[in-house]
Amino acid sequence: MDHNTLLDLIRDYPSIGVEREGMGGGVALGRKPDSFPLSGHLPIGVTYLLPENTLNETETKPNECMRQCNESRQRRLKKQRFIHTLTEQPEATPNQFALVGLPERGREGVKARNMREYEGVRPSGHADKEVMAATVLTTLSTSPLVLNPSSSASDLASKGWKESLSASYSSSTSGNWSWDASDQSVPSTPSPPLSNDAGKSFLLSSQSDDNNEDTESTHFLFEDPIPRKRKNSMKVMFKCLWKNCEKVLSTSSGIQRHIRTVHLGRNGDSDYSDGEEDFYYSEIEVNMDTLSEGLSNLTPTSPTTSGPAPVFPVLTCDASRSEPARMIHTPLSQSAPSALCHIRTDHAYQATTPVSIPSMPSEPPHSEDRISVSWQSPPVIYKGLPGPMTQIRTVSIGEKRQPVNHTTVSKAHTNNTSASKATTGTRKPRGEAKKCRKVYGMEKRDLWCTACRWKKACQRFTD
DNA sequence: TATGCCGGGAG
DNA sequence: CTCCCGGCATA
Ligand SMILES: [Zn+2]
Numbered sequence: 001m002d003h004n005t006l007l008d009l010i011r012d013y014p015s016i017g018v019e020r021e022g023m024g025g026g027v028a029l030g031r032k033p034d035s036f037p038l039s040g041h042l043p044i045g046v047t048y049l050l051p052e053n054t055l056n057e058t059e060t061k062p063n064e065c066m067r068q069c070n071e072s073r074q075r076r077l078k079k080q081r082f083i084h085t086l087t088e089q090p091e092a093t094p095n096q097f098a099l100v101g102l103p104e105r106g107r108e109g110v111k112a113r114n115m116r117e118y119e120g121v122r123p124s125g126h127a128d129k130e131v132m133a134a135t136v137l138t139t140l141s142t143s144p145l146v147l148n149p150s151s152s153a154s155d156l157a158s159k160g161w162k163e164s165l166s167a168s169y170s171s172s173t174s175g176n177w178s179w180d181a182s183d184q185s186v187p188s189t190p191s192p193p194l195s196n197d198a199g200k201s202f203l204l205s206s207q208s209d210d211n212n213e214d215t216e217s218t219h220f221l222f223e224d225p226i227p228r229k230r231k232n233s234m235k236v237m238f239k240c241l242w243k244n245c246e247k248v249l250s251t252s253s254g255i256q257r258h259i260r261t262v263h264l265g266r267n268g269d270s271d272y273s274d275g276e277e278d279f280y281y282s283e284i285e286v287n288m289d290t291l292s293e294g295l296s297n298l299t300p301t302s303p304t305t306s307g308p309a310p311v312f313p314v315l316t317c318d319a320s321r322s323e324p325a326r327m328i329h330t331p332l333s334q335s336a337p338s339a340l341c342h343i344r345t346d347h348a349y350q351a352t353t354p355v356s357i358p359s360m361p362s363e364p365p366h367s368e369d370r371i372s373v374s375w376q377s378p379p380v381i382y383k384g385l386p387g388p389m390t391q392i393r394t395v396s397i398g399e400k401r402q403p404v405n406h407t408t409v410s411k412a413h414t415n416n417t418s419a420s421k422a423t424t425g426t427r428k429p430r431g432e433a434k435k436c437r438k439v440y441g442m443e444k445r446d447l448w449c450t451a452c453r454w455k456k457a458c459q460r461f462t463d
Numbered sequence: 464t465a466t467g468c469c470g471g472g473a474g
Numbered sequence: 475c476t477c478c479c480g481g482c483a484t485a
Contacts, residue, residue, distance in 0.1 A: 200466065430484050437466065454477060455468055 431463030 096310035435458040437449035445453060 434469065450477090452467085455479065457468055 433458075433461040433463050435461050 169258040436452035439461070449457040449458055451457055
């Protein structure tokens with residue numbers, strides 16, 4: 001994906017989010033204001049969808065709002081698939097993130113996320129790019145990358161996020177993207193390299209070396225953050241990201257209420273959401289004592305407004321351990337990779353050259369309704385580890401789409417002679433694991449992983 | 464017979 | 475690429 005493609009793509013996305021588990025039904029936080037100066041991060045939407053167990057785990061303190069949203073959503077969309085997954089993968093890895101980016105239409109960012117509204121509109125193949133874009137955005141949003149020295153804050157503000165974005169990274173014609181991550185201070189994580197088997201990869205310019213221990217900053221943004229304390233002077237606030245609204249409240253529930261009443265025109269008292277709500281707000285950190293502590297901390301400041309409040313990327317790792325208000329980003333207990341996303345960390349470092357094999361949209365997480373999602377294979381530490389791969393696909397559930405039996409019998413397929421390669425001695429002892437076909441059955445083919453649907457080697461349940 | 468999936472297409 | 479499927483090795 002090249003630079004312009006990305007920009008083009010995201011242009012129409014009021015919000016692009018990251019969604020955990022890719023099961024849809026996540027909650028979107030934040031949106032992409034049309035004119036949001038991006039410097040260091042983008043207020044892109046972040047949608048998290050944590051596995052049930054996680055929710056319980058975080059239930060208490062963390063993001064009450066999130067929990068609620070997730071719950072209500074889950075309830076509504078009683079997608080057995082969803083449930084199924086939850087039960088089947090109690091240990092769903094917390095590293096399974098899915099990016100979800102849907103152009104929103106209709107009601108200001110709400111409801112519109114329903115892919116249904118896009119039927120027939122979204123060009124096929126769009127999903128891929130969409131994901132790529134979202135990935136990049138997410139990455140950017142969480143990486144304290146330093147913008148070109150030439151671009152100043154004001155610059156950004158006036159140029160708009162798009163330009164800013166473009167300024168924040170560079171892409172070579174080869175398809176490799178990279179940006180300078182040589183940042184400083186802020187612990188936020190550097191962006192992870194994203195690689196598409198196609199040879200496109202997003203990687204940080206390995207700032208001078210590779211192993212420079214990091215303990216601190218090397219954690220992949222989606223990886224279990226390392227426990228770290230945040231400055232006591234910082235206070236977590238929630239900022240509404242709705243158009244022209246700069247409301248900042250101290251509690252997620254507060255901002256949620258605000259959004260609900262002010263932007264969604266709902267009445268506060270009524271129960272929670274109808275499950276379809278997307279609360280666009282982002283968690284920000286405000287330095288209480290010195291609001292303008294010099295640029296020492298590159299935290300970007302709120303855009304449109306004067307709000308001197310430094311805005312932190314929603315996903316910053318550092319904000320995740322132990323703070324009550326930390327983003328649901330909670331590191332699930334152990335980050336055991338779930339069975340859905342086997343991670344193979346056995347590749348070579350410096351995945352500059354993405355290892356790509358035949359390539360096929362790798363197993364996407366399930367998604368509710370129809371959303372295109374992609375996820376990154378886990379933890380990969382951006383430094384020298386193999387780059388994460390992304391993949392996406394549009395899932396449609398409960399749709400009829402099976403029978404399309406094209407009478408494609410024009411060619412007498414007959415095999416020409418038994419010339420077929422004499423299967424080499426490599427006998428393939430059929431794997432043990434039950435694959436999608438067996439697990440979901442023909443009726444629910446929609447649930448199969450892409451590979452299975454294409455009668456290729458299953459990617460979801462490997463042996 | 465049912466699965467899993469390679470190797471070939473088609474668009 | 476993306477998506478399908480014939481057909482064959484397996485279970
Ligand atoms: Zn499969």
